[in-house]
Amino acid sequence: MYIGPQGIVHGTTITVMNAARKISKSEEDRKGKLFITAGLGGMSGAQPKAARIAGLVSVTAEINPKAVNTRHSQKWVDEVFDSLDSLIPRIKKAVTDKEAVSLAYQGNVVDLWERLVKENIKVDIGSDQTSLHNPWAGGYYPAGFSLEESNKMMAENPAQFKTEVQKTLVRHINAVNTLHAKGMYFFDYGNAFLLEVSRAGGDVFKKNSKDEFKYNSYVQDILGPMCFDYGFGPFRWVYTSASENDLRKTDEIALGVLEDMHKTAPEEIKQQLSDNIVWIRDAMKNNLVVGSQARILYADSEARVKIAEAINKAIAEGKITAPVVLGRDHHDVSGTDSPYRETSNIYDGSKFTADMAVQNFVGDAFRGATWISLHNGGGVGWGEVINGGFGLVLDGSVDADRRLKQMLFWDVNNGIARRSWARNKEALFAIKREMERTPNLKVTLPNLVDEKTLDNLF
Ligand SMILES: NC(=O)c1ccc[n+]([C@@H]2O[C@H](COP(=O)([O-])OP(=O)(O)OC[C@H]3O[C@@H](n4cnc5c(N)ncnc54)[C@H](O)[C@@H]3O)[C@@H](O)[C@H]2O)c1
CATH class of the missing domain: 3.40.1770.10 (Urocanase superfamily)
Structure with missing residues (x-):
């Protein structure tokens, strides 16, 4: 009984659509809203397709060219960019023209987040679906290294790989926090993002708390109250x-x-x-x-x-x-x-x-x-x-x-x-x-x- 792609696209569409409703009740107003996330793998690959169905401008970062190509050839991703210099003007145009379009950035998601901060671009919805439930064996790639360099480091120097991943996670949450302070709605996508950021010492807890995250998970905010609790x-x-x-x-x-x-x-x-x-x-x-x-x-x-x-x-x-x-x-x-x-x-x-x-x-x-x-x-x-x-x-x-x-x-x-x-x-x-x-x-x-x-x- 194989129903993976259909189930994941449907579940992700429900999540992304309702995340968009959280920031804006009217369909007209949701047009041109910007959604930033990462991961074009097995399940995360449904994000761009779902975002387009929801009528958003989405950018999904993915470090592995093979995963990018798969989703592009399936038409779940509309356009691919491997340079932030060309991606940024394309994002601005898509937002201004209120396009429903899915863009992919082939590169590290942290480079994308930091560039968005630098350019002072308003992000409406943010998330992450890298495989952070498996952070030391290729679920999350550190910034500053190519995919090949990271894979080599993972095999030959796992301690350094772990340090680099944790340094990247701290940079990742800092950029997210900056954009959140400017109005971005951020949710954890059930991939242990917040948990691993906390283990890396990132700034992810509420003020004066040592165990309560600043952000909610998609089940807390979206699927739980909007779907599961109603049956x-x-x-x-x-x-x-x-x-x-x-x-x-x-x-x-x-x-x-x-x-x-x-x-x-x-x-x-x-x-x-x-x-x-x-x-x-x-x-x-x-x-x-x-x-x-x-x-x-x-x-x-x-x-x-x-x-x-x-x-x-x-x-x-x-x-x-x-x-x-x-x-x-x-x-x-x-x-x-x-x-x-x-x-x-x-x-x-x-x-x-x-x-x-x-x-x-x-x-x-x-x-x-x-x-x-x-x-x-x-x-x-x-x-x-x-x-x-x-x-x-x-x-x-x-x-x-x-x-x-x-x-x-x-x-x-x-x-x-x-x-x-x-x-x-x-x-x-x-x-x-x-x-x-x-x-x-x-x-x-x-x-x-x-x-x-x-x-x-x-
Ligand atoms: N929300 C849900 O309904 C739901 C459902 C299933 C799985 N999940 C969780 O989502 C996560 C992803 O699942 P998947 O099946 O897509 O995993 P996957 O490993 O197939 O895909 C994750 C992708 O993230 C990419 N990636 C890793 N680090 C990156 C970085 N720093 N920058 C850019 N790209 C990077 C990887 O190259 C990979 O292609 C898992 O942790 C999984 O448990 C959530």
């Missing part, structure tokens, strides 16, 4: 027929479900539904299927169940020619406990537990998943995360209809309940709404306390 996350399905016609059919089904839901949806989730309506409408055009015929979109519990029900019915009626396998990403509402990523917007002290992923896995198993998994590791590193996952085969049977309703309902609402107990207001809204929709569901609600009254008691 929206990456739901996906794969066709065992490998038929493009079946893919078209389920795109139509999903579009119909989302459009229907949009008509009566509360204001709080209308935006998520409209973003996904646009996504699924353009899905064939975006041409992101690699390997198996598969589709992904962000949906809540209601939408996941309705889409799955309709797919199962279409299989029973022969409109879809073979079984369909449902699944989802780890990067979702309920399946993953990861205090530095998926559960980083849980602030009641409980984010360092793995209860949700385990309950999710056990609940999914009892409620009808075809297979389930519970595992450690992933992008944030071993020992930092527990992931629960599932696969559910739809074969058009009455039994599959029963299982999908029971299992998908649990798979999402288990996480919303846990998020509501942490007093996340969006999750409180979502679980109350689910209890109204489903009278048999009884979830204990947290009692909200005025923090000031509590502080005064002790």
Whole structure:
């Protein structure tokens, strides 16, 4: 089941689009806003494509020419520059003309950041998606050295390589801080950027704090409150027929479900539904299927169940020619406990537990998943995360209809309940709404306390 590029482009589009909304509510005003980031690798390579879909001017720095060429030949990057002297005027023109364009700088990201500071260019959104979860083995390259020189140093003098990386990280955060002081919105992209800057001794903590970062992660600011707490996350399905016609059919089904839901949806989730309506409408055009015929979109519990029900019915009626396998990403509402990523917007002290992923896995198993998994590791590193996952085969049977309703309902609402107990207001809204929709569901609600009254008691 390979759905990597499509999933990453969709997730990155949701993130970048909502980051742009954080700085400006109007689509018109967002035109010509400048987004600076780094990394054109496996997952980070989706950034320029997502930024163009969001209508921004983006510049992504990438030190490895091979990675730049791959993304350029795929047309995810529009133009490539290996000289800052030619890139800077191109950025200025793109911003003035309000172009939706993705530029790549082939070079070290710190040289780009420092030049932007020197030129006094206004950057609207900043991030970084180099592989800083792996800083000493090629995840992040030091400034002042070519790729080849760095690789040699890494092999022959790892201690010097580490020192150079840490020196570069300090320069990196200094430039980011300068532009942030001039109004740039910066977010950590789940790649341990802030963590490694702090370990390098960079200026990244809030005033008078030794453990609170100045900047939030994209889950704290964007995906947590705007998606996961409302139950929206990456739901996906794969066709065992490998038929493009079946893919078209389920795109139509999903579009119909989302459009229907949009008509009566509360204001709080209308935006998520409209973003996904646009996504699924353009899905064939975006041409992101690699390997198996598969589709992904962000949906809540209601939408996941309705889409799955309709797919199962279409299989029973022969409109879809073979079984369909449902699944989802780890990067979702309920399946993953990861205090530095998926559960980083849980602030009641409980984010360092793995209860949700385990309950999710056990609940999914009892409620009808075809297979389930519970595992450690992933992008944030071993020992930092527990992931629960599932696969559910739809074969058009009455039994599959029963299982999908029971299992998908649990798979999402288990996480919303846990998020509501942490007093996340969006999750409180979502679980109350689910209890109204489903009278048999009884979830204990947290009692909200005025923090000031509590502080005064002790
Ligand atoms: N936010 C998310 O949803 C999400 C999802 C998956 C992964 N991640 C994290 O994002 C990071 C990147 O993932 P990936 O799969 O793209 O990794 P990758 O290693 O394929 O790509 C990172 C790229 O950064 C480049 N790079 C490193 N140092 C640089 C520098 N100083 N200047 C310019 N370019 C530099 C590398 O050459 C490489 O091509 C990882 O830490 C990963 O865990 C985040």
